[in-house]
Amino acid sequence: MRGKSLKAAVATAAVALIAAGCTSTPEPETPSDTGGELRIYASEPASLFPPMADDNPSIVVIRQIYKGLVEYDTKGAPVNVIADSITSSDNKVWTIKLKSGFKFTNDEPVTADSFINAWNFTAYGPNAATNSYFLSNIGGYDALQSKDPDGDGPKTAPEPAAKTLSGLKKIDDTTFEVTLTKAFSGFPAQVGYSGYFPVAKACLDDVKACTEKPIGNGAYKIEGSWEHNVQVKLSRNDAYTASKGKADTLVFKIYDKQETGYADFKAGELDIFEAVPSAEVKAAMAQYGERFFQKPSNNFTYVGLPLYDARFQDKKIRQALSLAIDRQAIIDAVFDGRFSAAQGVVSPNFLGYRDGACANCKYDPVKAKSLLDEAGGWKGGKIVLWANAGAGHEKWMQAVGDGWKKDLGIDYELNTSLQFPEYLAKGDQKKFDGPFRLGWGPDYPWFETYLAPLYGTGGSSNNSGYTNPAFDQLVEQGNGAKTQDEGIKFYQQAEDVIVDDLPVIPMWFGKVSDVYSENVKTFVFNPISGVEYDKVVLNPAK
Amino acid sequence: MGRYVIRRLLQFIPTVLGTLFLLHYLTSVGMQLTGNPVRALFGDKTPPKSTLDAITRALHLDDPCLKQPGNPCFNLFFQRIGVAKVNGHFDGYLQGNFGTDLHFRAVTEIVGDAMPFTLKITLIAFLVEAIVGILAGVLAGTRSGGFMDYFVKISTVLVISVPVFVLGLLIQEYVGVQFGNWLRGMSWVPEWISRGMFGAAYKRDYPFASLMLPGVVLGLLGLATTARLTRTSVQENLRADFVRTARAKGLTTKRVIGVHTLRNSLIPVVTNLGLSLAVYLTGAIVTEGIFNVPGIGNKIGRAIFQGESVVLIGITTMLVLAYLSITLLVDLLYAVLDPRIRYE
Helix, strand or coil, rough: CCCHHHHHHHHHHHHHHHHHHHHHCCCCCHHHHHCEEEEEEEEECCCHHHCCCHHHHHHHHHHCCCCCCEECCCCEEEEEEEEEEECCCCCCCEEEEEECCCCCCCCCCCCCHHHHHHHHHHCCCCHHCCHHHHHEEEHHHHHCCCCCCCCCCCCCCCCCCCCCCCCCEEEEECCEEECCCCCCCHHHHHHHHHHCCCCCCHHHCCCCHHHHHCCCCCCCCEECCCCCCEEEEEECCCCCCCCCCCCCCCEEEEECCCHHHHHHHCCCCEEEEEECCCHHHHHHHHHCCCCEEEEEEEEEEEECCCCCHHHHHHHHHHHHHHHHHHHHHHHHHCCCCEEECCCCCCCCCCCCCCCCCCHHHHCCCCHHHHHHCCCCCCCCCCHHHECCCCCHHHHHHHHHHHHHHHHCCCCCCEECCCCHHHHHHHHHHHCCCCCCCECCCCCCCCHHHHHHHCCCCCCCCCCCCCCCCEEEEEEEECCCCCCHHHHHHHHHHHHHHHHHHHHHEEEEEEEEEEEEEECCCEECCCCCEEEEHHCCCECCCC | CCHHHHHHHHHHHHHHHHHHHHHHHHHHHHHHHHHHHHHHCCCCCCCHHHHHHHHHCCCCCCCCCCCCCCCCCHHHHHHHCCCCCCEEEEHHHCCCCCCCCCCCHHHHHHHHHHHHHHHHHHHHHHHHHHHHHHHHHHHHCCCCCCCCHHHHHHHHHHHHHHHHHHHHHHHHHHHHHHHHHHHCCCCCCCCCHHHHHHCCCCCCCCHHHHHHCCCCCHHHHHHHHHHHHHHHHHHHCCCHHHHHHHHCCCCCCCCCCCHHHHHHHHHHHHHHHHHHHHHCCCCHHHHHCCCCCCHHHHHHHHHHHHCCHHHHHHHHHHHHHHHHHHHHHHHHHHHHHHCCCCCC
C-alpha cells in the first residue's frame, strides 16, 4: 500500500520542486513540508532525564524533547536558541541572558531557575547523575561531592558540604551568571551538550515520573510515556515558538540488535536507519543509491602508548611505530573502507581541522626503520598489544602488530582477555604493559575537547600518562582567547605538539552510514549532532 | 494430595535459596574478576572518581568484598534476600525489593514490562508444539512404516539439527523480509497479515500477529522431541493389551486411538511439554533477541551482555520459581492422566 502511494508522492514532490525552481519568489512553507509520521531506528535509551543521560540513544531522543541554550550549525558553531546572549569579558565569568516565551509542556516558563536548579541537581554527588562531571569546571563543584569515609567501604557517606554550586548566580528571571574555576573560551559551545539542558521544577520533584514521561521544552513532546524496549513516540509541540518540527510525529522504534532493525528497515517498517551493519554496507550502497548517506563522524580511535613504560619514552620510537602502520590498508581490508584514516587528532568536522596535520600518521616504512635505528633499535622484546574482549578489535590490532613485525622487526603478542570494565580500570590505573586500544568522541564541538582530556597533565582520560608543560600552556592560551579564531590558532599549535610527540598513535575517525526510505523527502544531517529529525521532511502520504 | 502439594512447596525453599546463592556467588566472582560494571557505563571516557563512587554507592555496589576475588560476599547475599540490614533497615527480596539496573530502574518494573510478551510468545510456541507435535506423532505412530512416518522422522531430524539462531535468522530474512515484502506488494492482503504476521520483528500495532513467527521458531525447539515421543509412545500402546481389548470390544478406531491409546501415550509427552516451557525460557534469549520481542529472554540476554548482575539474579530467581511451579503442575497432571498414580 505504502509503495503505490509513494510513487505518486515522489512524482508530486518532483513537480512541486520544479515549480518552486521556476518561481523566483521565496516560497512560504508549503503544507507538504510538514506532516506524516517519521519512523526512526533507535536503541533503548538509558534515561530520558537530561542529567542522567550520557549515551547516544538517550541524547538523540532528548534533543527532540528538550532544547538547550544553544544548538550547532553545520560547521559546529553554537547558535543561540533559548539563550539570548552568552557573554564574558575574561572567559571565566559568563553572563547568560535568556529569551522569554519558552515554556515547558506543563506551562512552566523556562527561566534562569530552570537552568540553575537542573545544574545543581546534576552536580550534587548523592544524586548520582551520570552527567555530573560535566559541571566540574563550575565554581564550587567539589563542595557538592562527598568523600567515602574509609576510602573503600559500604559505610554511609557523609553529606556533601554544600547543596548548590557557588559558581551559579541568579540575576533575575531571565539572567544568570556562571563563574568557572578556570577560563574556558568553549563554554558557549559546551552548554549545547544535553547534560546542560533546563529541567522543569516539577521534574526535580519527581525524577522518576519525569524520566518515564518527560516534561520538555523542545520541538516535540512525548505521547503517552516511554514504552521501554518498544518505542518512544513524540508529537509536535505546538507551544514551541522557535523552529517547529516538520514531521507530525516521530516514532523512535527500539531494537536490541542492529541487524534486526536493519531487517525491519528492509521490510519497510522504518524511514531512517542509522549505522548500517558493517556486513551490509556494500549491499546497501548498491541497493539504496542516493538514499545511502555516508559522512565522516567524530569518533576517534587511537592506540595509546604507555609513556610510564621506559620502552616507550623515546619520541623517535613512538614516531617509528606510527609510521609503520598502513592505516588505509587496514581500513580497506578489515572494515570495508568504512573509516577515514586519521590525519591528526581532531575530527575532520571541527572548526580548525587541517588535512595532513600529522606528518607521522602516513605510512612510511623506510622512514620508520631509520627512526628506529636512530633511536638505537628496539630493545624491549615482545610488544603486548591490548584490546578489550569481545568487541571485535582483534583483527585490526593484529594488523597493526603484523605491520610492526614486517617493517620494524618487532615481535608482538595480542592480549584481548579482559572484559570491558576491567580493561577500562586497568587503563585508569595506568597498568598496561604495552600499547592499548581506546576511543574518544566529543560531547560538544570545541577543538579543546580532543586535546585537554586526552593529553593534558592530569587530563580525565589521559591514559598514556603524557605530560608536557608547553602543550598545557598552549591549551590554556586557547581557552583564554578572546575570539574563537584566535583560540583555534593556539589549539592547532597544541595539536602540532601532540602529532610530533605522539603519546598516542592516531588511527582513524568513524564514518556515519545511514539509509533512509522512499518516504523521506529531505534528509537533514548535522555533522556535530547527527540526523536532525525535527527538520526531516516526509513525502505526503496518500 | 494436599499434603503432597505442601511437601513439594516446602521443597521450594531450599531449592530457591540454593539457586539464589549460586547465582549470587557466580555474579559476585564475575564482578570481582572483571571489575566495577559502573565503569563501563562511561565507555572509553574516564569519569572522575567522585562521580564513579557516587553512582557505585547509589547502586550498592561499593561493598569491598566485590574487589576480593573468591570472597562469597555473605553479607551482600543476606542483604539481597532481606535478612540483613542495609543502611539501618531491611530491604531485599523478602521486602519485595529486587534491586535496580545500572540506570536505577527497578527489576520488578523491568519484569513487569517484559512478562506479557514472554507469556504471549510462550503460549504461541506451546500451542504450536503441542498441536503440531502431537498430531504429527499420532499420524506417524498409527501409520508405522508408511509415508507419514518417514516424513515426520526426517523432518524432525532436520529441525532438531539446525541451531535455533540459524533457523531464526533464516526465517527472518526469507519469510519475514523477502516473502513478507512480496506479500506487502499485494494490495488484497490485509495489513495484519502482510505487516503483522510476516515481518522481521515484533510490532506494537500487531501484538499477537507479529509474535507468530518468533513463536513458531520457539515452538520448533521442542516440536521434534514431542513428535518423536508421541510416535514411539503411540506405537507401543497400540500393541498393548488394553488396546487389543478395546478393539475386541468392537469400539470404533476413533475411540480406540483418541481415548484409549492417546490418553496413555500422553503421559511422557505431558512431562516433555511441561519441561518445554522451561526450555522456551532459554530459547527465548535467542529467539526474542532475533525478532526484537521485548520479553524476558531479551532482557536476560542483555543483562548478561552488559554485566547487569542485579537484573540477572532478580529475573532468574523469578524464573526458578516459575520453573518449580511448572514441574509441580506437571506432576499433578500425571494423576489426571494415569489414575494408578497416587500422591500419598
